[in-house]
Amino acid sequence: xxxxxxxxxxxxxxxxxxxxxxxxxxxxxxxxxxxxxxxxxxxxxxxxxxxxxxxxxxxxxxxxxxxxxxxxxxxxxxxxxxxxxxxxxxxxxxxxxxxxxxxxxxxxxxxxxxxxxxxxxxxxxxxxxxxxxxxxxxxxxxxxxxxxxxxxxxxxxxxxxxxxxxxxxxxxxxxxxxxxxxxxxxxxxxxxxxxxxxxxxxxxxxxxxxxxxxxxxxxxxxxxxxxxxxxxxxxxxxxxxxxxxxxxxxxxxxxxxxxxxxxxxxxxxxxxxxxxxxxxxxxxxxxxxxxxxxxxxxxxxxxxxxxxxxxxxxxxxxxxxxxxxxxxxxxxxxxxxxxxxxxxxxxxxxxxxxxxxxxxxxxxxxxxxxxxxxxxxxxxxxxxxxxxxxxxxxxxxxxxxxxxxxxxxxxxxxxxxxxxxxxxxxxxx
Numbered sequence: 343x344x345x346x347x348x349x350x351x352x353x354x355x356x357x358x359x360x361x362x363x364x365x366x367x368x369x370x371x372x373x374x375x376x377x378x379x380x381x382x383x384x385x386x387x388x389x390x391x392x393x394x395x396x397x398x399x400x401x402x403x404x405x406x407x408x409x410x411x412x413x414x415x416x417x418x419x420x421x422x423x424x425x426x427x428x429x430x431x432x433x434x435x436x437x438x439x440x441x442x443x444x445x446x447x448x449x450x451x452x453x454x455x456x457x458x459x460x461x462x463x464x465x466x467x468x469x470x471x472x473x474x475x476x477x478x479x480x481x482x483x484x485x486x487x488x489x490x491x492x493x494x495x496x497x498x499x500x501x502x503x504x505x506x507x508x509x510x511x512x513x514x515x516x517x518x519x520x521x522x523x524x525x526x527x528x529x530x531x532x533x534x535x536x537x538x539x540x541x542x543x544x545x546x547x548x549x550x551x552x553x554x555x556x557x558x559x560x561x562x563x564x565x566x567x568x569x570x571x572x573x574x575x576x577x578x579x580x581x582x583x584x585x586x587x588x589x590x591x592x593x594x595x596x597x598x599x600x601x602x603x604x605x606x607x608x609x610x611x612x613x614x615x616x617x618x619x620x621x622x623x624x625x626x627x628x629x630x631x632x633x634x635x636x637x638x639x640x641x642x643x644x645x646x647x648x649x650x651x652x653x654x655x656x657x658x659x660x661x662x663x664x665x666x667x668x669x670x671x672x673x674x675x676x677x678x679x680x681x682x683x684x685x686x687x688x689x690x691x692x693x694x695x696x697x698x699x700x701x702x703x704x705x706x707x708x709x710x711x712x713x714x715x716x717x718x719x720x721x722x723x724x725x726x727x728x729x730x731x732x733x734x735x736x737x738x739x740x741x742x743x744x745x746x747x748x749x750x751x752x753x754x755x756x757x758x759x760x761x762x763x764x765x766x767x768x769x770x771x
């Protein structure tokens with residue numbers, strides 16, 4: 343397996359907890375803490391940069407992890423950022439990302455949002471021809487420098503997780519590569535500033551073959567556009583899509599494998615167009631780990647217990663509501679942060695929210711939990727804090743970053759007072 347998919351191991355999790363406790367990031371009153379391994383994140387960005395052609399823009403998806411300090415770290419290490427909303431555009435700007443390295447992909451851009459991005463020189467990928475016409479109505483070649491691409495639905499088979507598959511027939515995203523092919527080509531002939539193609543087929547549950555099949559479709563379209571309009575396509579945005587590891591038995595493709603196939607199968611594409619990627623989950627997930635104190639334990643039978651922790655559907659939204667498709671692995675530390683050995687007893691992990699479905703795992707073997715032990719949730723760097731639910735209004739835990747043995751706050755824990763301000767009329771004040 344590629345070193346890219348290296349995860350925070352049980353012994354590393356134990357060491358991270360110890361570091362957090364020694365430096366005051368965990369104390370007897372702490373409920374939960376999320377830690378991002380920034381050295382591991384830096385190494386992953388470097389692998390992407392080495393694997394793909396040197397001029398590739400790796401625009402890391404903000405929706406996977408919107409913490410500004412994490413975004414700044416990614417930018418400082420050479421990445422761009424991909425925004426799915428105008429709010430994420432502003433997060434990217436707050437992270438000191440150069441506007442031309444911000445990719446804005448929202449399918450619902452307003453006129454004001456488009457105007458703002460054109461004035462800044464932010465890269466725009468449109469979702470359809472109506473949006474393209476909006477840009478045409480305000481694009482000024484003497485003023486604006488934004489790259490503009492169009493999202494293409496390659497209409498390939500869906501991935502294993504239907505709700506995150508976005509490149510099959512009927513997807514709400516993009517224009518049909520088959521039914522609207524002539525319109526796509528005509529648009530490139532009409533607008534000189536229109537200069538790129540965008541495709542994205544999903545993330546978790548998508549195979550390398552599906553990613554490469556989608557790109558094959560796009561490369562065929564690119565070549566046809568060049569032949570019929572005598573124009574080069576400046577960039578091809580291949581989206582994200584590489585899966586992350588949540589299961590120790592999984593062996594997803596690496597960035598090196600993906601990049602090697604692109605270079606081998608589409609040398610003309612690599613030679614004539616800049617590649618853009620939008621990886622998110624596979625960059626962040628394995629770089630994060632969460633610790634949550636076990637508050638209560640109930641013994642239901644001789645070999646079955648229920649443990650109540652402080653992270654549930656607010657933090658692990660998909661694993662709770664779509665438990666057959668989204669799973670995490672767990673470890674158990676004692677009250678002093680030492681790994682406990684799994685035994686034959688079965689533990690159900692209950693979250694803190696007031697509804698019956700707030701269960702993050704059932705009948706797992708992690709050892710015998712006791713109050714004040716610590717549950718470790720692996721691979722929490724992506725789509726956890728970013729999907730935080732306000733149901734029951736529990737505050738977001740503190741988030742720390744670990745680099746070169748030093749820990750720093752990336753975001754302070756929310757307090758009850760923070761929540762009152764959040765829901766108050768004058769909360770921005």
